[in-house]
Amino acid sequence: MDKQRIFLTGSTGTMGTCVLHELMKDLDRQDIVLLAQDTEHDRQKLSGIPGTPGITVRWGDLTCYQDVFDCVKDCDIILHVAALVSPTADYHPELAMKVNYGSMKNLIRAIFEQGRENMVRLVSIGTVAETGDRMPPIHWGRVGDPLKPSMFDYYAVSKIAAERLLIESGLKHWVSLRQTGIMGPAMSRIRDAIMFHNCLDNVLEYVSDRDSGVLLGNLCRQVNSGELPESFWNHVYNIGGGKDCRVSTFEMYQKLYGAIGFTDLKYVIDPKWYATRNFHGQYYLDSDKLENYLHFRHDSMQYFYDAYLQNLGSTATVARVLCKLPGGQKLMGGIMKKMFRKDAMTEHGTVHFIEDHVDDHIDAYWGSRKNWEELPKDINRFRHFGDWDKAVRLNHGYDEEKPENELNLSDLQGAAEFRGGHCLSDSMREGDWSGKLKFSCAFGHMFEASPRLILEGGHWCPECERKSWNYAARAKVDPFFAQVWIPLHGVDEPQREYPKAVSEFDG
Numbered sequence: 001m002d003k004q005r006i007f008l009t010g011s012t013g014t015m016g017t018c019v020l021h022e023l024m025k026d027l028d029r030q031d032i033v034l035l036a037q038d039t040e041h042d043r044q045k046l047s048g049i050p051g052t053p054g055i056t057v058r059w060g061d062l063t064c065y066q067d068v069f070d071c072v073k074d075c076d077i078i079l080h081v082a083a084l085v086s087p088t089a090d091y092h093p094e095l096a097m098k099v100n101y102g103s104m105k106n107l108i109r110a111i112f113e114q115g116r117e118n119m120v121r122l123v124s125i126g127t128v129a130e131t132g133d134r135m136p137p138i139h140w141g142r143v144g145d146p147l148k149p150s151m152f153d154y155y156a157v158s159k160i161a162a163e164r165l166l167i168e169s170g171l172k173h174w175v176s177l178r179q180t181g182i183m184g185p186a187m188s189r190i191r192d193a194i195m196f197h198n199c200l201d202n203v204l205e206y207v208s209d210r211d212s213g214v215l216l217g218n219l220c221r222q223v224n225s226g227e228l229p230e231s232f233w234n235h236v237y238n239i240g241g242g243k244d245c246r247v248s249t250f251e252m253y254q255k256l257y258g259a260i261g262f263t264d265l266k267y268v269i270d271p272k273w274y275a276t277r278n279f280h281g282q283y284y285l286d287s288d289k290l291e292n293y294l295h296f297r298h299d300s301m302q303y304f305y306d307a308y309l310q311n312l313g314s315t316a317t318v319a320r321v322l323c324k325l326p327g328g329q330k331l332m333g334g335i336m337k338k339m340f341r342k343d344a345m346t347e348h349g350t351v352h353f354i355e356d357h358v359d360d361h362i363d364a365y366w367g368s369r370k371n372w373e374e375l376p377k378d379i380n381r382f383r384h385f386g387d388w389d390k391a392v393r394l395n396h397g398y399d400e401e402k403p404e405n406e407l408n409l410s411d412l413q414g415a416a417e418f419r420g421g422h423c424l425s426d427s428m429r430e431g432d433w434s435g436k437l438k439f440s441c442a443f444g445h446m447f448e449a450s451p452r453l454i455l456e457g458g459h460w461c462p463e464c465e466r467k468s469w470n471y472a473a474r475a476k477v478d479p480f481f482a483q484v485w486i487p488l489h490g491v492d493e494p495q496r497e498y499p500k501a502v503s504e505f506d507g
Contacts, residue, residue, distance in 0.1 A: 003054075004030040004224045007075040009062060009103070010082030012036055012045035014186040015125065015179070018213030019081055020049075025217070027054040029224055035060055035071045035082075062103035065110070072110040072120070077223060079216050080107060080124045086155040087194040090348055093154035093502045100158035101165070101504045108169045118172045121223065121233070123216065126163050126178040127280075128204070128238070129156035131458070131484075134282040138487050139203045140391035141282040143178070143236045144400075146481045147458045150278045151364040151469045151498050160465060161504035167236075167453045168436070176236045176457075177215075177290065181281070183245070183304035184209035188311040193349035196340075197279045197365070200250040200271060201385045204281040205240035208299035215239065215296035222294070232293055234434070236457050240287030244300035250384065255305050260316050261323025267333030269379045272372065273344050273351055275365035277488060285391060363494045394483045398455060405431035412437060412451060419460055420478035442477035466503035473497065 006023060010016035011034045023032050031054050036042040038059035050057045060067030062082055072078065082103060089096035104124065111120045132148035134141050149156030163176050181187070183206040207215075222228035257268055291297055309316050322328040344351035353361040354372060366372040376382055397418030398411045409428045416423040420442030428437055433456075436448040441461035453459045460481075464470060472495040475485035 004077065004220065005033065005075045006030055006220055007033045007035070007071050007078045009035055009078070009080050010125075012042045013082065013085075014182055014184065014209050015212045016081040017045065018209045019079060019216045020213075022213040022217030023220065024052075024055075026221065026224075027052075030054070030220065032056070033071050033075060034058065035062060035067060037061055062106065063098055065106050068103070068106040069110040069113070072107065072116075073114060075120060077121045077220055078107060078111075078123065079220075080104070080122065081216070083125070083127075083159070084155070085127075086129070086153065087192040087348065089155035089158070090152065090194070093157075094506055096154045097158045097161070097502045097504065097506050100155070101161045104162040104165050108165065108171065111171065117170060120171070121173040122166065122169075122171055122175075123219065124163065124166050124174070124176050126176045126236070127156060127159050128178055128180045128282065129153055129280040130160050130163065130178060131282065132156065132280050133278050133488065134203075134280070134484065135199060135277055135488055136201060136203075136385035137387070137390065138392050138394070138484060139282055139385075139388070140285050141238075141394070142284065142286040143238055144396045144456050144458050145394050146484050147460070147465075148471065148481070148484050149469075150280055152278075152361070153280070154500075154502060156280065157465075157500065157502070158504075160459070163236075163457065164453060164459055164462065165504075167457055167459075168450060170434075173233045175233055177239050178236065179207070179212070179239045180204060180241070180284075181206045182209050182212060183207070183299075183301065183307075185307045185311060187304060188308040191343060193343050193346050193352075196273050196344050196350040197275050197348075198249050198281075199276050199279055200253075200269075200274050200379075200382065201248055201276075202279050202281045203246065203248045203283055203388070205242070205283050205287060206245040206247070206301065206304070207239055207241040207297075208245075208303050211241060211296050211299050212239070214298070215290070215294050218294045218296055228293070234452065237290040238284045238287045239290060240284040241299065242287065242291065242297050246283050247301055248385075248388070252301070255301070256308055259305060259309055260312065260319040261321075262329055262333070263323075264329060265379050267329045268336050270337065270377060271379055271382045272354075272375050272377055273340070275350055276371065276375070277367065278364045283388075283391075285393065360496060360498065363496055364498070367490060367493045392487075395480070396455065397480055404433060407431055407433065407451060412454075415455060415480075419454075419480045420474075421461070442474070466500065466505070468500055469498040 011020045033056045035058050084096045084099040130147050132150040166174050181204045322332050362369050397415040408430045413423045422440050424438040433452040434450050436450050440446050445461050445463040447462050471485050475482040
């Protein structure tokens with residue numbers, strides 16, 4: 001039997017490294033093609049890999065069409081893990097769009113130009129950032145909820161554009177797996193202002209780097225063995241580690257700082273340095289769907305806590321000793337706060353926004369300066385959300401109990417009206433989730449989209465998406481979207497529209 005041939009992108013990144021290690025367990029049954037940049041970093045990460053029987057390493061770039069074309073040739077499965085992610089993407093929005101959207105465009109083009117659109121299986125890694133800020137009380141979510149990339153999050157913007165292209169590509173076999181926060185050694189080493197964007201009461205259902213590798217390894221194994229059912233394909237899934245990986249940011253800090261000796265977090269956490277909105281994260285109502293197919297979950301949050309302590313090394317021991325001494329927690333906390341404040345004063349830092357009066361960012365991350373001023377400086381006086389287990393299930397605007405093969409035009413008409421727009425098509429084939437229909441949004445933009453893109457993907461008007469973050473205006477005319485905006489925003493807040501600096505037309 002011929003070997004399965006897999007093209008893996010992003011093999012030198014956090015998730016991609018773990019995927020590669022997992023795939024290498026099956027070199028007797030599959031060949032692997034890697035595309036990596038010819039840089040010192042990538043050559044070091046792949047040290048020892050070139051020359052391995054069954055692995056082909058091509059030095060090139062996903063934004064170069066010919067490089068992509070050569071790698072796609074003869075491949076059965078494409079695992080598209082590569083991306084320019086946050087926080088780097090936040091500093092380079094044009095490059096983020098070029099890499100994240102441009103690479104998807106190159107992959108799809110190469111598949112079709114080789115006439116293999118009915119044979120190649122394209123697996124794309126999306127992101128939880130596509131649905132943006134889901135702070136309590138709407139902190140439980142699922143596929144099909146409104147897309148709402150947070151203001152200034154160009155990583156999410158670029159991945160939404162790429163996912164739209166994938167879903168509407170016409171490929172016979174595609175799947176979009178929206179990745180959550182990846183915990184592991186790499187996460188424990190992050191030093192960037194983005195840590196202060198992650199609100200204290202924000203939640204994430206994390207997954208480990210190595211479980212993410214198992215996920216795609218198992219996918220390839222099941223394709224090879226014929227075990228993965230056809231029903232798996234042409235859907236969007238949330239990747240999540242399950243209940244043992246669900247945690248709020250503050251709960252995580254309690255574990256991390258508690259492990260190095262802090263019994264009172266007022267010495268190390270200043271609530272006024274942390275945003276209260278405009279990040280991303282949620283607990284999942286539907287992440288078990290992917291687990292039931294691919295059986296990848298093994299790690300809990302303890303894996304990350306252990307990685308954090310290992311990364312600190314002897315510093316953790318010193319901190320524990322110091323924190324036991326009179327005044328030790330205050331001294332150690334002061335040292336850490338000085339380090340943290342330096343990060344928070346950088347270009348994308350929350351302290352910089354406040355002290356330098358960056359008003360549009362202040363409105364985005366707190367709602368208003370007044371809201372920020374009302375935050376306590378003492379974490380012990382911070383009012384935390386309490387009812388974490390209560391799930392608010394959002395209305396998707398159509399009968400989700402109806403079998404997929406019974407979906408009809410009236411379902412799409414109702415869904416469009418619930419989104420403040422109209423379905424302009426006068427006919428559709430019953431049960432057809434991939435055929436494009438004509439729509440208009442509440443602002444009069446005309447566009448075409450498939451039921452899969454809208455009802456399952458949560459996408460809507462591409463013109464609104466590419467032009468600006470017009471959320472306050474949209475929530476007034478779009479009941480579907482209002483479900484993820486009104487619960488988190490007061491009526492007295494500034495009703496800003498935030499223009500976007502880049503769209504997929506720049507990718």
